[in-house]
Amino acid sequence: MRQVSLLTLVGLLLAALLAAGPASAASALVLADETPPTTLDPAADNSDSTCSVLANVFDGLMARDGKDGKLIPGLAERFERLDLLTWKFYLRKGVKFHNGNLFTAADVKFTFERLSDPKLSKWLETGQSIASMETPDDYTIIIKTKTPTPWFANNLHQIFIVSKKDVESRDLGDVGVKPVGTGPYRFVEWVKGSHLKFAANEAYWGGAPKVKQVELKIITEPATRFAALVSGAVDLVAGVPLELLEQIRKNPKVELVTRPSRRSIYLALGNKPGTPLADVRVRRAMYLAINEDEIIAKIMGGQAVPAAQIPDSACAGFDPSLKRLPYDPEKAKALLKEAGYPDGFEITLAGPNDRYVNDARIAEAAVQYLNKVGIKAKLDVKPKSIFFPEVSGGEKHQFYLLGWLDGAYDSARGLMTNIVTYNKEKGSGGWNGARFSAPELDALVDKAGVTVDLAERDGILRRANRMAQDQVAVIPLHYGTDLYGIVKDRGIQFTPRPDRWLVYKDIDKK
Amino acid sequence: MTSYIARRLIQGILVMLAVTFVCFVIFRFTGDPAAIIAGQDATPRQVEEVRQAYGLDRPFYLQYLFWVAHAARGEFGKSFVSKVPALGLILERVPATAELALTAALVALGLGIVLGVLVSLRPRSWPSRLIMAGSLAGISTPTFLMGTLLIMLFAVQLGLLPPFGRGETVTLGGYWQTSFATWSGLNHLILPTLTLVGYQLAVLLRLTRAGMREVLNEDYIRTAWAKGLSANRVIFKHALRNVLIPVVTMSGLMLGELLVFSIVTETIYQWPGMGNLLLTSIYESDQPVIVTYIMLASIIILSVNIFVDMLYAVLNPKISYD
Numbered sequence: 001m002r003q004v005s006l007l008t009l010v011g012l013l014l015a016a017l018l019a020a021g022p023a024s025a026a027s028a029l030v031l032a033d034e035t036p037p038t039t040l041d042p043a044a045d046n047s048d049s050t051c052s053v054l055a056n057v058f059d060g061l062m063a064r065d066g067k068d069g070k071l072i073p074g075l076a077e078r079f080e081r082l083d084l085l086t087w088k089f090y091l092r093k094g095v096k097f098h099n100g101n102l103f104t105a106a107d108v109k110f111t112f113e114r115l116s117d118p119k120l121s122k123w124l125e126t127g128q129s130i131a132s133m134e135t136p137d138d139y140t141i142i143i144k145t146k147t148p149t150p151w152f153a154n155n156l157h158q159i160f161i162v163s164k165k166d167v168e169s170r171d172l173g174d175v176g177v178k179p180v181g182t183g184p185y186r187f188v189e190w191v192k193g194s195h196l197k198f199a200a201n202e203a204y205w206g207g208a209p210k211v212k213q214v215e216l217k218i219i220t221e222p223a224t225r226f227a228a229l230v231s232g233a234v235d236l237v238a239g240v241p242l243e244l245l246e247q248i249r250k251n252p253k254v255e256l257v258t259r260p261s262r263r264s265i266y267l268a269l270g271n272k273p274g275t276p277l278a279d280v281r282v283r284r285a286m287y288l289a290i291n292e293d294e295i296i297a298k299i300m301g302g303q304a305v306p307a308a309q310i311p312d313s314a315c316a317g318f319d320p321s322l323k324r325l326p327y328d329p330e331k332a333k334a335l336l337k338e339a340g341y342p343d344g345f346e347i348t349l350a351g352p353n354d355r356y357v358n359d360a361r362i363a364e365a366a367v368q369y370l371n372k373v374g375i376k377a378k379l380d381v382k383p384k385s386i387f388f389p390e391v392s393g394g395e396k397h398q399f400y401l402l403g404w405l406d407g408a409y410d411s412a413r414g415l416m417t418n419i420v421t422y423n424k425e426k427g428s429g430g431w432n433g434a435r436f437s438a439p440e441l442d443a444l445v446d447k448a449g450v451t452v453d454l455a456e457r458d459g460i461l462r463r464a465n466r467m468a469q470d471q472v473a474v475i476p477l478h479y480g481t482d483l484y485g486i487v488k489d490r491g492i493q494f495t496p497r498p499d500r501w502l503v504y505k506d507i508d509k510k
Numbered sequence: 511m512t513s514y515i516a517r518r519l520i521q522g523i524l525v526m527l528a529v530t531f532v533c534f535v536i537f538r539f540t541g542d543p544a545a546i547i548a549g550q551d552a553t554p555r556q557v558e559e560v561r562q563a564y565g566l567d568r569p570f571y572l573q574y575l576f577w578v579a580h581a582a583r584g585e586f587g588k589s590f591v592s593k594v595p596a597l598g599l600i601l602e603r604v605p606a607t608a609e610l611a612l613t614a615a616l617v618a619l620g621l622g623i624v625l626g627v628l629v630s631l632r633p634r635s636w637p638s639r640l641i642m643a644g645s646l647a648g649i650s651t652p653t654f655l656m657g658t659l660l661i662m663l664f665a666v667q668l669g670l671l672p673p674f675g676r677g678e679t680v681t682l683g684g685y686w687q688t689s690f691a692t693w694s695g696l697n698h699l700i701l702p703t704l705t706l707v708g709y710q711l712a713v714l715l716r717l718t719r720a721g722m723r724e725v726l727n728e729d730y731i732r733t734a735w736a737k738g739l740s741a742n743r744v745i746f747k748h749a750l751r752n753v754l755i756p757v758v759t760m761s762g763l764m765l766g767e768l769l770v771f772s773i774v775t776e777t778i779y780q781w782p783g784m785g786n787l788l789l790t791s792i793y794e795s796d797q798p799v800i801v802t803y804i805m806l807a808s809i810i811i812l813s814v815n816i817f818v819d820m821l822y823a824v825l826n827p828k829i830s831y832d
Contacts, residue, residue: 038794039592118563120593124548124556173594191687193603193782193790194675219674219780220790223658227673231665354793385795389542392557427553 028213029492029509031502032228034239036218040179040190041172042160043114046122048405051158052501053216056198057098058160058181061089061108062153066506069262069314069409069498071154075103075161075182084148084452085131091139095205097163098186105135110164112143120172125427126155148450150457151316151410158407184209184505194218198504209505216502229254229485235492235509238502240483242301242357248485257484259496260305262312263405265356267349267366267475268418270398270434276345277398283472285335288328289373290366292477299361303481309465310404310414312479314498316454317411317461322469324476332373344374350391351401352384357480363401391433394422398434407499411461415445419473438471511823511830515816522812527578529808533801534574542566543590543795564590577801586805587798591791596798600784600806605686606676607776607783611768614703618710619761625711626718627745630726633719641715648712657705657778664701672698674780702779706772710764717760721753754825762818766811770803 035049042054063074076089095103114120115127131146145152166180179187184206185198198214217234219225222241229237230251240248240256248256267290269283276282296304308322336344349367353360360381370377380397381387390396406414421437422429428442429435444464451457468474482500486492491510497503544561561567565576580587586597629638665673677698680691689695725731726749734744773785780786784803791799822829 036790041593044593045591118548118556118559122548124559125553128556173588173598176593191782192599193786194780217675217780221778221780224661224674224778224780227661227666231669231673233665233673233675383793385546385793386540389545392545392554393542394554422554424554427555430553 028215029211029236029504029507030215030217030234031504031507032217032219032225032234032237033502034218034220034222034225036193036220037196039176040187041120041176042162042179043111043117043121043123044176046158046407048407048500051160051407052499052503053196054160054179054181055158055183055501056185056214056504057179057183057187058162059183060157060159060161061091062156064157064409064497064499066495066497066503071157071409074157075108076156079153081153081452082142084450085144085146087143087145087152089141089143091141092205093139095182096203097166097182098180098201099163099166101163101165103161103163103182104138105141106138107161107164108141109133109135110167111159111161114162114167115159123159126159150449150451151408151413154316154410155408185214204505206505211504211507211509214504226485229487232487235487235490236494236507237485238482238500240485242303242483245301245303245483253488255486255488257486257494257496258303259482259484259498261405261480261482261500262314262498263356263403264307264310264312264479265359265362265401265403265477266307266310267477268400268402268432268434269436269472269474271436271438271473272398275398276339276341276347279339280472281335281339282341283475284325285332285339285373286370286375287325287472287475288332288335289375290369290475290477291327292324293327295362295365296478299358299365300478300480303483304478305481307476307478309411309469309476310418310474311406311411311465315406315409315411315414316458317415317448317465319462319465322466325469329369329373336374342374344376346376346378347399348378348380348397349399349401350380350382350387350397352387353381355384355387356401356403359401359403362477366401392431394433395435396433400433402431404431405499411465412445412448415441415461415464415468419468420445436473438467438473441467441471441473511820515820518812518816518819522808522816525812526805526808530577530801530805531574533797533804534570534577537795537797537800538570540792540795543797546795547590581805586802589791589796589799591794591796591799596802599799600787600803602685603782603784603787605688606781607769607772607785609689610699610702610706610776610781610783611765611772613699614706614710614768615761615765617703618707618714618764619757621707622711622714623718623750623757626715627722627750629715630719630722631745633723642719645712645715648708651708653705653709653774654778656708657701657775660701660704661778671701673701674778676781702775702781705775705778706768710768713764714757714760717757718753721756722749725749725752751825755822758818758821758825762814762821766814769810769814770807 037050037053038045042058059074061074061076063072065072075092077092079087079089081087091105097103112127112130112133115123118124121127129145129149131144134142160181163180167175177190184201184204186201188197188199190196196216200209200212202208219228225237226241226244228234248254269277271278292306306324308324309319311318349363351359351363363381364379367377367379391400404414404418416428417431419432419436420428420442422432422435441464444460444467448457448460451460482496484496486494493508544566545557548557548560565573588594589596589599625641629641632638661673664671675698676689677694678692679687679689679695681687689699731749734748771785773789776783776786777789788803
């Protein structure tokens with residue numbers, strides 16, 4: 001008797017709960033992304049996932065247009081490069097931070113000064129590249145760099161300006177969880193590991209955004225992200241899992257939106273004298289041995305585009321005439337024989353297994369292709385938290401898989417960091433873990449560094465990229481595809497950005 | 511009794527020291543945080559600066575001693591990734607995990623005992639056989655699979671329950687975010703609880719059944735039946751009480767584990783709890799958070815076990831600790 005009434009009670013309770021239905025806010029835009037921001041203090045993180053969130057709460061001196069990534073004015077209306085080392089910015093007047101403070105040049109100076117502190121900044125390279133800053137008046141700032149830095153202005157879309165008065169009045173921990181910026185959205189709440197909430201900044205200098213409430217849910221598990229999309233619990237999902245692509249295409253309730261990614265995946269090579277890789281014929285043989293078209297078709301599900309160089313088409317110095325060397329295992333074997341390695345040699349391909357889409361599987365495939373032409377290749381994949389320090393620490397791996405996206409839209413950056421000879425004093429080759437070294441290439445990149453004329457510089461960088469291919473400094477594989485899912489019939493207007501950021505003011509929901 | 515508790519506490523502190531020391535040994539092999547903290551674009555010299563600023567250039571045993579010295583003062587270091595105190599980071603996640611763990615523990619315990627008793631009374635009936643088969647499935651299905659299947663079935667196919675998250679929560683006292691105050695919070699709790707409960711329920715069910723089967727054959731039970739006592743009194747007052755000791759032990763271990771190691775379930779359901787934080791910190795080599803978490807985990811499990819030991823004395827007056 002007691003059991004029956006207990007059962008009835010439980011049954012009624014369950015019915016009531018199910019009737020409540022999956023939660024969905026009516027007028028807010030709900031997005032899901034795969035990686036949470038690590039902090040909301042702009043100086044403390046430079047990863048894409050954090051910048052993507054911060055871009056809604058803050059502004060940089062410059063910004064990037066959502067369609068093609070062109071550099072457009074932000075908090076600076078315009079700028080001039082006065083000479084090789086000096087940049088002058090004319091700042092926007094009448095802009096207020098979310099707490100009411102007026103935006104002035106002092107805030108810009110403070111923001112950049114913070115970037116040089118090793119205990120809090122992840123933008124050390126940017127911060128320490130600045131020699132001096134002057135503010136002749138409240139709306140002008142003149143920045144001098146220590147060495148000629150042609151991409152300095154190109155980087156400013158991701159250096160977000162904070163309020164000097166606000167940051168100085170608060171504890172560092174608080175600054176990291178309650179951001180105060182000038183951006184189109186003001187911060188409302190961050191429940192770590194769950195979601196972030198934002199509300200429209202009606203007083204935004206670029207015009208009040210259309211969508212008034214935005215919620216960003218973080219879902220790290222791919223299957224759960226998929227479930228969130230098809231159950232309608234969110235309006236838009238960034239980072240649709242590749243394995244579930246077919247399910248999404250077949251589902252009538254959701255729409256797939258894609259955009260070629262700016263990130264290129266490539267295999268880095270060393271050329272240390274005395275090793276097989278020192279011979280360019282060997283490196284070229286390895287390039288020819290890999291069937292990239294098959295990798296794209298079978299492993300990337302067709303969602304990738306072959307790459308012939310590290311920078312993407314939006315970067316200065318990208319050479320559109322460069323084409324990937326075609327797959328040719330016979331020629332590879334011939335080259336190996338010519339170089340004196342008819343029976344191949346031993347080599348290990350290292351790489352991350354939790355950073356890029358299908359990174360471990362791509363590396364595995366590459367190893368198999370190499371073995372097919374007689375090179376005894378082995379695989380060594382590991383989590384990125386172990387692999388990346390091994391690469392930046394240098395010397396351990398002479399052949400590894402890496403991805404590169406130039407946030408500064410300038411191929412000189414990529415070349416300097418990944419291919420130019422490692423030089424601790426000069427600060428070059430930070431990610432050149434294979435220690436590839438070609439002095440002629442270094443010379444070209446140096447020359448581009450002191451060239452002021454943009455067109456001339458672009459030409460020099462194109463030559464550098466071509467030389468990188470002739471010398472087979474790396475084996476470029478492909479650019480991936482950014483995949484998004486949108487729930488239909490909710491009036492969502494969304495155009496993917498080249499940098500894969502989610503900028504809410506550009507997304508519309510009826 | 512007090513000397514017993516004091517001894518257990520001292521043992522507990524030794525265990526904590528040993529476990530955290532092992533963490534520091536392992537950190538030598540889990541990657542260099544300085545490179546990660548300094549960032550992708552940092553030059554080698556800048557990485558070195560960061561390494562020195564964080565004291566990561568010292569040998570691991572020195573790092574450990576510094577950590578213990580600070581820990582004794584209540585300073586557990588700041589997260590490398592988000593620069594906020596590690597302890598605070600973990601504590602703000604406690605309500606989410608605590609509510610999920612307690613709900614799962616209560617459901618598993620309650621249902622486990624009730625079903626275990628029912629099954630022991632009529633072992634050969636078809637409902638009993640069905641329940642036992644179900645418990646086998648519960649024990650052998652990995653949490654990851656259970657969670658994904660439940661989401662696919664209830665959230666995607668049937669659209670009855672939400673696929674992730676905590677839903678709307680209400681903040682009590684400015685700190686404790688509870689799921690229990692809103693329907694939304696409660697119905698977000700259902701699937702994660704079911705996922706966690708699958709294994710625990712099956713174990714408790716089988717344990718109760720085995721215990722009951724043994725006890726129901728004892729002489730004093732036959733006497734009770736012969737005396738004409740009601741079924742409820744015989745089963746619940748006399749038999750079950752003696753079965754409870756192994757069940758309570760199991761629940762204690764279970765609660766401790768649910769509180770600190772529900773990592774997989776929290777990750778699948780994007781539940782903003784402590785386990786989720788631990789996993790993220792491991793991927794990011796966030797050493798202060800990892801070691802603080804492990805220390806907290808040992809404290810929680812130790813406390814739960816001491817509490818369970820004390821409960822024995824209540825359940826069985828013959829047990830005393832001196």
